[in-house]
Amino acid sequence: MAAFRYSLPLLLSLLCILPFTEILVNSYEEDPTAKTMEDFSGYPIHEPPLPSNSLSVNKESLQKQIDELSTFSDSPAPSVTRILYTEKDVMARRTIRQGNTSSEKFPVSVRSKTLNEPKLRRFVKNLMGLSGLSVREDAVGNIFGRWEGYEPELAAVLSGSHIDAIPHSGKYDGVVGVLGAIEAINVLKRFGFKPKKSLEVIMFTSEEPTRFGISCLGSRLLAGSEALVKALKHTVDNHNISFLDAARSAGYAKDQEDLTSVFLDEDSYSAFVELHIEQGPILEEESISIGIVTAIAAPASIKVEFKGNGGHAGAVLMPNRNDAGLAAAELALAVEKHVLEFGSIDTVGTVGIMELHPGAINSIPSKAHLQIDTRDIDESRRNIVIDKIRQSASTISKNRGVQLSEFQIVNQDPPALSEDSVIKAMESASKELNLTHKKMISRAYHDSLFMARKSPMGMIFIPCYKGYSHKPEEYSSIEDIANGVRVLALTLAKLSLS
DSSP states (O other): OTTOSSOHHHHHHHTTTSOHHHHHHHHOOOOHHHHHHHHHHSSOSSOOOOOGGGOOOOHHHHHHHHHHHHTSOSSOTTOEEEOTTSHHHHHHHSOOOTTOOOOTTOOHHHHHHHTTOOSOOOOHHHHHHHTTOEEEEOTTOOEEEEEOOSSTTSOEEEEEEEOOEEEEEOSOTTHHHHHHHHHHHHHHHHHTOOOSSOEEEEEESOOSOTTTSOTTHHHHHHTTOHHHHHHHTTOBOTTSOBHHHHHHHTTOSOTTOOGGGGOOOTTSEEEEEEEEEOSSSHHHHTTOSEEEEEEEOEEEEEEEEEEOOOEETTTSOGGGOOOHHHHHHHHHHHHHHHHHTTOOTTOEEEEEEEEEESOOTTEEOSEEEEEEEEEESSHHHHHHHHHHHHHHHHHHHHHHTOEEEEEEEEEEOOOEEOOHHHHHHHHHHHHHTTOOEEEEEEOSOOTHHHHTTTSOEEEEEEOOGGGOOSSTTOOOOHHHHHHHHHHHHHHHHHHHHO
16 A cells, blocks of 8 residues: 555545646556556546646537537527527437437427438537437436446536527527537546546526526426426416427427426535626626636516507597506616616616507507516615516506506526635636636526525636627637636536545
């Protein structure tokens, strides 16, 4: 035993003190006695060194994958539209190879268009398979790829994001976090790294609320939302298609499957790290490579409906009108007023949807529907804004003689804080890679918000052009993406050995 420079317990304890690459370089040496003991025990007592300059990202391949995934869209390039359980969403998930006539889990509407596809498509499941990951899906289509560690009984380390896209958006939101996580695994495998804790990649189902009005649907279920399971039994989209019917048409939520099967056990993961474009301008404006997220703002969504009398635009005189459209317009301005009166840069509100019925130029609106998004890093302040919006809606209803037929808080989520241990791992990785970095708050919410309820969480941001997101002009350079992947790879390695 004297031939060992460090024992395994000592090495693991040193990980908490010394930089990861220094430990691995200093603890590794060609020692035939050590090699014999490693072979006998089955445990790699000496990990190979992992110098930061050896973490090489295949940038050309990664960019091609991003570009190819963007072609699975219901809107023309350069925009991307990929809605939950639609044909393009299912095609982007599944693996169909040239000459493969298997119809595994494909609905008929999708099968006829994919089986004749002449080229190998690098979809998410097939990319995971090509990276040597064991792949599984749950009842709503969250996709997992696992790289088994040499102590597989330990809680794994998870990384990933989403690939669904709101109408006419860009090709980087979420996608960088999924394809980047797969590439991070490839980076570590190319170097010869062997994880202690297993490493997993996840593609979350429906981070965007586009189809059913529920954001982060997959991660909410993973976090164990009983309320969501009940709500999904009655949830329909704008075409009156139920969530369960849509899921089953895509090959999920089989009749015998209980959606509570998606819930994660409390000890499933020791950490979760999400790589994402910033969706804001700070990193680009300050020429900083990496953002280390310390907290995610608390979002809330509200549905409001006013009902008036309607009538002919010319025949009904102004004093006699009960205009639901003007009530909605007044409430939209009230939302702006209430978020601004706090004087906090972190308090925001948006009226993203306003629909008028019957929607004719010569008809007074008899019904108006609004959807309001308000969020803040301070949960109590955000809740005060919601109360003020409710009070304004009631006052406007009375003053204008219209009915406030609906005021529904769809979700009212608490903020999430990143775990100190994950923040330290991300900071350490950035330093060892000589990348400029800063701590920052995420004012956009992500699947990380809900994964924080099940495991220690952290997020890595990379710059995006002018902060653009949710629009076709969304862009991150492959150099910035590669920097994010390298930081993610080294962070995952650190967390796997911790």
